Amino acid sequence: MPQVNFNEKKVTAILRQPHRARIEYVDAAVPGLCLRVGPGGAAWFYRCNVGGGKLRQKLGGHDAIARNAAALTPPVSATTLARRMAGKIDDDVANGRHPKIEQARERTEAAAAIELSAHRAFHTMAEGWWSVHAPTMGTRSRQDYRRELDLILAKFADTDIAAVKRGHLVAYLDARARRSSAGANRAAVVIRLLFAHARDRLGWEYSPAAEIANPAKQKLRDRVLDRDEIRILWRAAELAGYPYGHAIRMLICVPVRTSELGGLLRADVDSLGEHWKQRKNKSSRRTDLWLGDYALAILNDCPDHGPDAPFFVASFDRNGVPRGIRSDTWHNALNRHVRPFLDRAADELGLPRIAEWWTPHDLRRTVRSGLTGWCGVPKENAERVLNHSVRNRLEATYDHADYRPQVADALCRWDDELDAILNGRPPVRVAMPVRRSQRRVADAA
Structure with a gap:
């Protein structure tokens, strides 16, 4: 196993070389740290002693570690991050924590975080609310509110619902009101109900949609044909x-x-x-x-x-x-x-x-x-x-x-x-008023 004093240039040069078989390059600066390169790619490993036995722990693929290193503030090289990970394993061993158990715990926490993130996605929460609320509505109302929900999802679908603030919702409703006052008011109802549903399931103390008023004042039609x-x-x-x-x-x-x-x-x-x-x-x-x-x-x-x-x-x-x-x-x-x-x-x-x-x-x-x-x-x-x-409610119970x-x-x-x-006749059931003078003329006739 060749020993190399790793830096970014040397790692890049190693990765450019063709490798028909797997070769492990050992880090001269950190004993036990090695970069294994083969036809299928490159990965970082760390060897150490745990409880009187030897442990070989995979730190991760080189490309994944390089991406994580570049995302740090400030960014570092993949070699630097791999050395830090090796140092963390040494700290875990020194504190009586087994590296394999710690790695499994971290993976479990990461999976739980991903699941929570998916649960908090706006579209996931919206569809969950819809499955509960839709059966309680009539056919026409269900169609109208589903149409508004689809428009809301087009705006916020992949957003973390916890990241949606009151200002975002008000701005959306104002824009919706410019197109349709009735649609904007329906959208406000959907938003209030949806965020109340999210508040109860995510443990919020306050919903950003609470007390958001309907954005438009609708004029009730009073057209009656004569x-x-x-x-x-x-x-x-x-x-x-x-x-x-x-x-x-x-x-x-x-x-x-x-x-x-x-x-x-x-x-x-x-x-x-x-x-x-x-x-x-x-x-x-x-x-x-x-x-x-x-x-x-x-x-x-x-x-x-x-x-x-x-x-x-x-x-x-x-x-x-x-x-x-x-x-x-x-x-x-x-x-x-x-x-x-x-x-x-x-x-x-x-x-x-x-x-x-x-x-x-x-x-x-x-x-x-x-x-x-x-x-x-x-x-x-x-x-x-x-x-x-x-x-009223009492009559609905008994009648x-x-x-x-x-x-x-x-x-x-x-x-x-x-x-x-x-046929052009006057009302049948409700008689029109007749003046006394007209009644006297009719009686005389």
Whole structure:
């Protein structure tokens, strides 16, 4: 075994030489330290006496030691770091610690640190939170919040979650608010819940996301279509035809969300054809919606693609399976298929054209307002038609009635009212006030 007084130049020269067999070069400065070089590479070893026996300890590959040496502050050569490692082994032996046991302990600690680092990665913590929280949400909410979580992960995915500060989160939410106020507020909710989840699992005393306010103030829409606008929209939907024209008219008949309408299957209508057994909705509560004459006429006019197919088919997958209307396609679809007929419908009916913008969700608000204002439905039952919760915690514990008759009565009244609207008649259930002078004239006649 050749003896060499190692320095950086000599080690580099040794490594450049071709080695067809393994050769160990012994360090002249530190007895027992050697560099073994062979066809497979180079590695540092240290020989010493432990408890009356000889020990040969591998310090590591030369390339790995060189990288670690370069990362030190200040950086040193691989030879210097190898000598320091040999000196540490001598210290361990002098203090009664076996080098092999110490090496195993260090490896265990390093593996634990890597595991902890992986556990603290933002994407790992986020997916862990999602697996716990997602099952508690309705379908539409789950889709919205998953979309926001994916956007957050695109920003922070590989970051140590403990390194994310409050300022980083606020800056992200401000940027998100410039694109979408509703999306920014959803992102704020996701961030608060996610960091509360991380706080409980990592033992933080304080979450950087605690008390972060929603970045945008949303203006609640209050658009309600009047009776003439409902007539115009109904006629425009008739001109538009299947599927979006039929779907718009169905939204006027039954005030559901667009995502719920797209998921309406033929199997969801009971055998008598009177109720829509709605199981998939935002609140995850089943509600049975009575189908009036107008609603049944629309459903009967839809193409039949089988009992498990949706009524309102917008496309087919590559296997020919029909797919219902998706909520994220409504905006563009209405611009192409329904809105172009609005002016024509208004002219046919001799009514002023619709000037104010409307959305499909405005129809849900319109029907809700009509149930109370035109049909005289008690507000609690009108809310049940929309599948909104009208119970406090105590009532939710004891009241498990399905209110099917009340919901059916409300929708029956709305079907009568819709017939009056489409034929240009005044409200059916709630009479308009009549002046005393008009009543006297009527009585005299």
